[in-house]
Amino acid sequence: MPDPEVADELALPDLGAMRAAQARIAPHVHRTPVFSCHALDAEVGAELFFKAENLQRTGAFKARGASNAVFSLSEGDARQGVVTHSSGNHGAAVAYAAARRGIPAFVVMPETAPRVKQENVRRRGATIRFCAPTIEARDAACAAVQRETGAMLVHPFDDVRVIAGQGTVALELLEQSPGLDAIIAPVGGGGLLSGTSIAVKSSAAVIRVFGAEPANADDAARSFRSGRVEALPAATTIADGLRTTLSRRTLAAIRANVDAIGTASEAGIVRAMRMIWERMKIIVEPSAAVPFASLLEATLDVRGMRVGIIVSGGNVDLDRLPWQT
Amino acid sequence: MPDPEVADELALPDLGAMRAAQARIAPHVHRTPVFSCHALDAEVGAELFFKAENLQRTGAFKARGASNAVFSLSEGDARQGVVTHSSGNHGAAVAYAAARRGIPAFVVMPETAPRVKQENVRRRGATIRFCAPTIEARDAACAAVQRETGAMLVHPFDDVRVIAGQGTVALELLEQSPGLDAIIAPVGGGGLLSGTSIAVKSSAAVIRVFGAEPANADDAARSFRSGRVEALPAATTIADGLRTTLSRRTLAAIRANVDAIGTASEAGIVRAMRMIWERMKIIVEPSAAVPFASLLEATLDVRGMRVGIIVSGGNVDLDRLPWQT
Numbered sequence: 001m002p003d004p005e006v007a008d009e010l011a012l013p014d015l016g017a018m019r020a021a022q023a024r025i026a027p028h029v030h031r032t033p034v035f036s037c038h039a040l041d042a043e044v045g046a047e048l049f050f051k052a053e054n055l056q057r058t059g060a061f062k063a064r065g066a067s068n069a070v071f072s073l074s075e076g077d078a079r080q081g082v083v084t085h086s087s088g089n090h091g092a093a094v095a096y097a098a099a100r101r102g103i104p105a106f107v108v109m110p111e112t113a114p115r116v117k118q119e120n121v122r123r124r125g126a127t128i129r130f131c132a133p134t135i136e137a138r139d140a141a142c143a144a145v146q147r148e149t150g151a152m153l154v155h156p157f158d159d160v161r162v163i164a165g166q167g168t169v170a171l172e173l174l175e176q177s178p179g180l181d182a183i184i185a186p187v188g189g190g191g192l193l194s195g196t197s198i199a200v201k202s203s204a205a206v207i208r209v210f211g212a213e214p215a216n217a218d219d220a221a222r223s224f225r226s227g228r229v230e231a232l233p234a235a236t237t238i239a240d241g242l243r244t245t246l247s248r249r250t251l252a253a254i255r256a257n258v259d260a261i262g263t264a265s266e267a268g269i270v271r272a273m274r275m276i277w278e279r280m281k282i283i284v285e286p287s288a289a290v291p292f293a294s295l296l297e298a299t300l301d302v303r304g305m306r307v308g309i310i311v312s313g314g315n316v317d318l319d320r321l322p323w324q325t
Numbered sequence: 326m327p328d329p330e331v332a333d334e335l336a337l338p339d340l341g342a343m344r345a346a347q348a349r350i351a352p353h354v355h356r357t358p359v360f361s362c363h364a365l366d367a368e369v370g371a372e373l374f375f376k377a378e379n380l381q382r383t384g385a386f387k388a389r390g391a392s393n394a395v396f397s398l399s400e401g402d403a404r405q406g407v408v409t410h411s412s413g414n415h416g417a418a419v420a421y422a423a424a425r426r427g428i429p430a431f432v433v434m435p436e437t438a439p440r441v442k443q444e445n446v447r448r449r450g451a452t453i454r455f456c457a458p459t460i461e462a463r464d465a466a467c468a469a470v471q472r473e474t475g476a477m478l479v480h481p482f483d484d485v486r487v488i489a490g491q492g493t494v495a496l497e498l499l500e501q502s503p504g505l506d507a508i509i510a511p512v513g514g515g516g517l518l519s520g521t522s523i524a525v526k527s528s529a530a531v532i533r534v535f536g537a538e539p540a541n542a543d544d545a546a547r548s549f550r551s552g553r554v555e556a557l558p559a560a561t562t563i564a565d566g567l568r569t570t571l572s573r574r575t576l577a578a579i580r581a582n583v584d585a586i587g588t589a590s591e592a593g594i595v596r597a598m599r600m601i602w603e604r605m606k607i608i609v610e611p612s613a614a615v616p617f618a619s620l621l622e623a624t625l626d627v628r629g630m631r632v633g634i635i636v637s638g639g640n641v642d643l644d645r646l647p648w649q650t
Contacts (some may be wrong), residue, residue, distance in 0.1 A: 033358055033381070055360070055605075055606055055607075068525055276641055278643060280380070281609075281639035282380075282608065283602055283606040283607065283608060284606075312605035318599060318603060318648070319648070320650065321643065321646070324644065324649075
């Protein structure tokens, strides 16, 4: 039996749910460090605090939301395992959390998913179910797994427990870097940005919250303005974690709590990613470089501010780097 | 007038000198974090604590020794500036420390030094003096700068102040990770390993201290056995920071305080570097991967131990990675 709040398709977590999530997932996730770098500060004329979720277990913040969802399940609901669809970081995160709880995990991914991503899920003990690379095939495969196995769905972002878990990044950052003027998170499906914005506005309403996304996938910025879930543009982006539209739930949270959404060009994302590698010496994936890229391109204006930046993940194919042609 | 202790060619710093160095350089260097990673622990059957000096200012531990030397100078000695020879991390570190003190820096480097390394020195405001790529030409150029300008020499490793500064890495690590059984540092000229071994054996003699170097540049292991400064083998190594022989001074410290020196193959260094990038999400240069590589190849046996590993630096040419052919 799904929790009624989980079943409510517009429910959102509050600060209390996020604090509960923080306690629930503490044994399973790292309290990641916050880095600063004068060279990068100088590039944008602000004081930047990089919350390094690339150093999180599984290499991305997704371990938080997935762990909160998996460890929120009752014994009875958990027994049959969990299922999700994601060829990226969320798939690995659900596999990780399920392995920690000792329950089965099923991850639906397109046959076309890169081998490195398949491996990342498989080595955590999850079962992969392949489907055709369409949304319809994906949803059908997910539903089939649920019917066959009784596994509970853990959606990548349209889930109140997942959003509560992602909000714990901001709770930590607020403790680690007092006196921030603004916090920026990348936005794809909006789980991280929803959680961040609720956590920040409930704790310290004066702090601005910004989203950042590729200009080539600016559906969140357009949805933010129109109030409807807008479709993704046809163009693709190197920021593979952000090729997703919002849900009605995440749009509602973002419209209520976010101050602005910036964008970054493809060249700007690559440049920002390389600067972070070169100057901060940490490995970040393209999606994680989008907030800093939006500052470099000044689509968000934070000059003179103390700004927290959520570095969402560090899972990159090291055989081919985006600045190598 | 050089300090008489600096002029003594076998003088070594003691724990007191290292604590003084720690206080002296505190405003100029980061207290770098220590990372752990279960996946890497599992590879070697030990509990590893990576002291991330790749996140140090200038991207390497060298900022410590250079800052200690530069800020140890009297007002009178400092006025004419400092000179060193190094196309690598030490050159940038001396340039950095001199800029912090507001004095001139001259860095002698071979005409053949890669442009990225020249840029790293120049953008910190130092003056480059080019020389032919031989040791004789380098020493002659250094001496000429000293004569012409009155600048004080800050040797990359054969300097009691530099060794004291490098020893502060281990002082911090001992505080940050209590209960270590062993500490491993890479060894080229031996400044870091000398400082580490003195710091550790003076603080907690029970902790083992190991060096690690490329099998292709195993002069330190051979010098350690023979008691003489042995020449570098003709073969080269990807670990460009470790292509240096010891000095009589560093050999004396290492013979007195180090328990063993391990080696790593070229393929092992590349494999270790890539594992650290992929699993820990931090950028380390080949030299910094040598200690972990020596554990993977079991030329040092630390199974079951709690082991501190000094990650020496993270300055890498991101256009060409060693695993890309």
